Amino acid sequence: MILTVTLNAALDVTYHVDALVPRASHRVGESFSRAGGKGVNVARVLSTLGVPAVVTGLVGGPTGRAIRDDLRVAELTDELVPMAGDSRRTVTVVSREDGDATVFNQCGPHVDTAVWTTFVARFTRLLRGAQVVVLSGSLPPGVPADAYARLTRLADDAGAMTVVDAGGPTLLKALGAHPTVVKPNAAELTEATGHDDAATAARSLRELGAGSVVASRGPDGLLAVTPEGTWRATPPRRLAGNPTGAGDACVAAIAAGLLAAEPWPAVLREAVALSAAAVVCPLAGDIDAGLYHQFRTSVPVERTHAPVDH
Amino acid sequence: MILTVTLNAALDVTYHVDALVPRASHRVGESFSRAGGKGVNVARVLSTLGVPAVVTGLVGGPTGRAIRDDLRVAELTDELVPMAGDSRRTVTVVSREDGDATVFNQCGPHVDTAVWTTFVARFTRLLRGAQVVVLSGSLPPGVPADAYARLTRLADDAGAMTVVDAGGPTLLKALGAHPTVVKPNAAELTEATGHDDAATAARSLRELGAGSVVASRGPDGLLAVTPEGTWRATPPRRLAGNPTGAGDACVAAIAAGLLAAEPWPAVLREAVALSAAAVVCPLAGDIDAGLYHQFRTSVPVERTHAPVDH
Numbered sequence: 351m352i353l354t355v356t357l358n359a360a361l362d363v364t365y366h367v368d369a370l371v372p373r374a375s376h377r378v379g380e381s382f383s384r385a386g387g388k389g390v391n392v393a394r395v396l397s398t399l400g401v402p403a404v405v406t407g408l409v410g411g412p413t414g415r416a417i418r419d420d421l422r423v424a425e426l427t428d429e430l431v432p433m434a435g436d437s438r439r440t441v442t443v444v445s446r447e448d449g450d451a452t453v454f455n456q457c458g459p460h461v462d463t464a465v466w467t468t469f470v471a472r473f474t475r476l477l478r479g480a481q482v483v484v485l486s487g488s489l490p491p492g493v494p495a496d497a498y499a500r501l502t503r504l505a506d507d508a509g510a511m512t513v514v515d516a517g518g519p520t521l522l523k524a525l526g527a528h529p530t531v532v533k534p535n536a537a538e539l540t541e542a543t544g545h546d547d548a549a550t551a552a553r554s555l556r557e558l559g560a561g562s563v564v565a566s567r568g569p570d571g572l573l574a575v576t577p578e579g580t581w582r583a584t585p586p587r588r589l590a591g592n593p594t595g596a597g598d599a600c601v602a603a604i605a606a607g608l609l610a611a612e613p614w615p616a617v618l619r620e621a622v623a624l625s626a627a628a629v630v631c632p633l634a635g636d637i638d639a640g641l642y643h644q645f646r647t648s649v650p651v652e653r654t655h656a657p658v659d660h
Numbered sequence: 661m662i663l664t665v666t667l668n669a670a671l672d673v674t675y676h677v678d679a680l681v682p683r684a685s686h687r688v689g690e691s692f693s694r695a696g697g698k699g700v701n702v703a704r705v706l707s708t709l710g711v712p713a714v715v716t717g718l719v720g721g722p723t724g725r726a727i728r729d730d731l732r733v734a735e736l737t738d739e740l741v742p743m744a745g746d747s748r749r750t751v752t753v754v755s756r757e758d759g760d761a762t763v764f765n766q767c768g769p770h771v772d773t774a775v776w777t778t779f780v781a782r783f784t785r786l787l788r789g790a791q792v793v794v795l796s797g798s799l800p801p802g803v804p805a806d807a808y809a810r811l812t813r814l815a816d817d818a819g820a821m822t823v824v825d826a827g828g829p830t831l832l833k834a835l836g837a838h839p840t841v842v843k844p845n846a847a848e849l850t851e852a853t854g855h856d857d858a859a860t861a862a863r864s865l866r867e868l869g870a871g872s873v874v875a876s877r878g879p880d881g882l883l884a885v886t887p888e889g890t891w892r893a894t895p896p897r898r899l900a901g902n903p904t905g906a907g908d909a910c911v912a913a914i915a916a917g918l919l920a921a922e923p924w925p926a927v928l929r930e931a932v933a934l935s936a937a938a939v940v941c942p943l944a945g946d947i948d949a950g951l952y953h954q955f956r957t958s959v960p961v962e963r964t965h966a967p968v969d970h
Binding site for chain 2: 367379456
């Protein structure tokens with residue numbers, strides 16, 4: 351089973367307007383909401399692939415209830431831990447005129463120590479059934495800054511592999527606990543290491559403690575720096591759209607690959623195909639099944655270096 | 661007692677962002693929510709003035725619960741009727757850079773016939789204690805297009821006066837039931853009558869059935885066309901800001917004036933002072949007490965015509 355952690359779970363709300371005009375009053379024609387946060391999106395993709403996934407993290411208040419109601423509709427296993435305060439929302443305003451999206455992310459309510467302790471106990475119990483743990487997204491206020499390092503160590507103690515998808519200090523602090531894979535995007539890679547060159551930056555993250563680094567570089571595809579070697583995998587066509595959805599689909603492919611003990615070239619091919627099938631979908635967590643099946647046999651994966659020494 | 665009706669009650673949510681940039685992803689620093697909808701705002705102003713007000717209308721779902729929780733915090737008497745579906749939200753995005761506000765209004769859930777019937781029964785019961793009824797704002801889908809005409813007739817049968825604040829077909833259909841006062845703004849006045857000149861347009865609304873017409877014209881103040889005569893009342897200083905708050909404060913002053921049987925010049929002076937004290941407040945329903953007390957003795961009210969014949 352793959353356990354996905356979403357400490358900052360959200361209700362993702364989409365508003366459709368004719369056109370977004372700053373300073374104007376807009377009539378919202380339709381609105382649509384569903385459970386979100388990166389870990390929830392990853393579980394949704396895994397569920398679509400038929401891979402068993404369990405969702406944990408923190409939720410609270412009426413928005414938390416709406417998140418849980420939607421997980422039930424999506425038939426995702428809900429092991430979220432209740433907290434005080436109301437879960438955050440993200441509002442995405444989509445313009446009918448040009449399809450462009452403008453996003454507003456709330457930061458989420460403050461998490462107190464007692465809730466964090468309860469969460470850690472639940473996480474530890476869930477590890478008994480987990481082979482892979484996915485730690486995705488931002489940390490809400492009140493959660494320790496080294497939360498992903500602590501959870502990575504607990505997973506490691508229980509014999510589970512870990513995938514960390516975060517940026518900034520949250521990523522850097524996780525590295526000390528030696529996560530199996532980290533998946534920064536290009537901006538996170540540069541921010542964390544100061545290096546503009548993806549290969550140099552990825553090697554530097556491995557030196558800081560990551561087992562493998564899979565850097566997602568938008569339409570340029572993936573660069574993986576691993577103990578088994580370095581690979582580049584590129585989408586056969588350039589597709590633009592929803593970068594959040596693409597990143598979460600990539601993480602789902604990596605987690606599924608670790609669970610099935612697939613070799614890196616197969617994992618990367620799957621990750622690029624799933625990302626491309628997700629980037630065209632307006633809602634993160636969705637994939638275009640036709641594109642996925644078309645791409646998963648046609649993604650070029652190129653080995654670029656000899657295996658890197660430990 | 662003044663009964664305010666908000667058929668499309670909302671949770672008004674304010675997001676603070678550094679600057680609103682279309683197509684970008686924004687981190688929302690603080691967010692703030694409270695019960696809204698025009699009738700709720702009017703009741704809030706009346707309550708600040710010490711005038712007894714009761715809030716009725718329709719609410720539902722978790723957002724409806726948040727609206728009711730906030731009414732309790734504000735100590736407003738809650739006679740809202742439950743409906744299926746989740747109450748709407750309005751999201752106002754305020755830019756820290758320039759203070760500008762961009763508003764997204766959901767249209768609200770569909771109201772079924774049974775809920776409308778229950779509401780009419782509750783409204784009829786509440787009329788027993790009401791001297792003035794305020795019918796404010798848009799109608800949610802499913803409510804009859806002539807809802808304000810029906811409620812105006814019921815109020816009239818019970819001996820209560822009515823103030824209607826609405827635009828478009830909702831306003832036009834209400835006129836046939838002869839509401840005591842209608843309060844269109846300049847755009848609503850032109851839209852309803854086709855006349856650009858406020859005095860001509862207001863006279864035309866009286867011909868269609870309104871007892872008196874108080875037209876709000878932003879910084880140009882108010883024009884009242886009544887059976888007792890026509891007056892213009894202008895703010896002593898030009899103030900810009902929150903037009904929703906100003907309109908709702910104006911309606912509160914008109915309703916309070918009807919309740920106290922004040923002559924029109926006194927009602928209009930109070931309405932301009934309250935509107936000016938509201939326009940500077942970022943949240944509709946709030947007034948700046950200092951400005952209010954400064955303005956209520958210094959608003960010039962000018963009689964412009966002899967009494968209009970019935």
